[in-house]
Amino acid sequence: MIRPEQLDELVPGPVLVMGAGLVGCYFGGRLQAAGVPVGFVGRPGVLDELAVHGLQLTDLSGGRSEVPASALQLHTDVPAGGRPSLVLLCVKRPALVPALARLAHTVARDTLVLCCQNGLFPAEEAMQAAPRLRLLPAMVPFNIMRRGPGHFHQATSGQLVALASARLAGWRPVFERAGLPLTLHADMLPVQWGKLLLNLNNPVKALSGLPLKAQLLDAGHRRRYADLVEEALVLLHRARIEPHRVTPLPWKRFLQVLRLPTPLFRLLALRMLRMDAHARSSMAEDVAAGRPTEINELCGEVVRLAQSLGAQAPLNARMVDAIYALSR
Numbered sequence: 594m595i596r597p598e599q600l601d602e603l604v605p606g607p608v609l610v611m612g613a614g615l616v617g618c619y620f621g622g623r624l625q626a627a628g629v630p631v632g633f634v635g636r637p638g639v640l641d642e643l644a645v646h647g648l649q650l651t652d653l654s655g656g657r658s659e660v661p662a663s664a665l666q667l668h669t670d671v672p673a674g675g676r677p678s679l680v681l682l683c684v685k686r687p688a689l690v691p692a693l694a695r696l697a698h699t700v701a702r703d704t705l706v707l708c709c710q711n712g713l714f715p716a717e718e719a720m721q722a723a724p725r726l727r728l729l730p731a732m733v734p735f736n737i738m739r740r741g742p743g744h745f746h747q748a749t750s751g752q753l754v755a756l757a758s759a760r761l762a763g764w765r766p767v768f769e770r771a772g773l774p775l776t777l778h779a780d781m782l783p784v785q786w787g788k789l790l791l792n793l794n795n796p797v798k799a800l801s802g803l804p805l806k807a808q809l810l811d812a813g814h815r816r817r818y819a820d821l822v823e824e825a826l827v828l829l830h831r832a833r834i835e836p837h838r839v840t841p842l843p844w845k846r847f848l849q850v851l852r853l854p855t856p857l858f859r860l861l862a863l864r865m866l867r868m869d870a871h872a873r874s875s876m877a878e879d880v881a882a883g884r885p886t887e888i889n890e891l892c893g894e895v896v897r898l899a900q901s902l903g904a905q906a907p908l909n910a911r912m913v914d915a916i917y918a919l920s921r
Contacts, residue, residue: 605678605760609672611682611683620746622745644697651740652747652831653749662743666871677704686710689886690715697723708729708756711890713890726732729758732788755781756778784839789838793822798877812858819848819907824877876888885920
């Protein structure tokens with residue numbers, strides 16, 4: 594916990610969480626528990642829950658933080674007159690541009706906005722929506738699950754990654770103290786493609802109906818996931834894009850491990866399987882709740898890469914169709 598006398602020195606200013614969902618509540622809650630003033634913008638149902646139960650944040654290592662309901666600043670829209678030093682934009686990718694347009698009319702010019710979405714960051718489209726804001730793409734490698742009212746749990750491991758910026762570097766000690774280590778990269782495209790390859794398992798999980806760990810322990814589901822990744826890797830090689838490694842293994846070795854018989858996979862993938870047994874993908878939850886999914890920003894991105902190369906990505910294209918059909 595940051596001592597009160599340290600706040601002026603360590604905290605560059607207040608934070609606004611735009612999109613108080615799984616990631617937004619977890620990030621904002623961890624920062625506020627560490628002494629940072631945070632405002633949350635979200636849907637009324639989520640805000641009503643937080644207003645009653647507050648926030649409980651837990652992780653794989655047994656860490657626990659709490660923020661009482663009375664200490665939360667909850668808003669259904671971007672508060673007028675607020676001057677956050679940092680915005681954590683945690684809406685889903687389809688809602689990115691509308692959310693940026695709302696921020697552009699409300700927060701101060703040159704406000705730092707950390708864009709925490711899956712898929713590739715649409716830089717040109719985002720800048721058109723909010724040309725006067727400082728937009729930084731970020732990558733969240735771990736899974737957040739909801740364990741109960743106001744209780745958000747980090748179910749897998751990994752470190753937050755963002756585009757390198759001198760201003761954002763000033764926030765690194767704050768994120769570190771909040772239990773959210775922040776790594777900065779000069780080029781986010783390989784990082785985003787690395788996370789996208791990892792997320793190609795999301796539709797497989799959604800179609801399986803299983804929690805993540807159980808799905809990974811099923812050889813058929815692992816092979817389907819490996820085939821999607823391999824198809825994307827072939828296209829990335831043709832496009833001369835080297836995806837960042839977001840697992841302990843190089844991508845080719847990662848595919849080999851996925852295709853092993855389950856007893857060998859269980860033995861060699863201990864680190865991969867270090868997760869909450871009940872962890873599910875957000876895509877599975879979106880399908881169950883009847884919300885739009887990010888399939889177009891995941892498998893759809895692979896299909897668009899293939900088209901740009903005059904090629905095809907039939908496996909990822911079929912997955913797009915399957916998720917749309919499941920959603921309907």
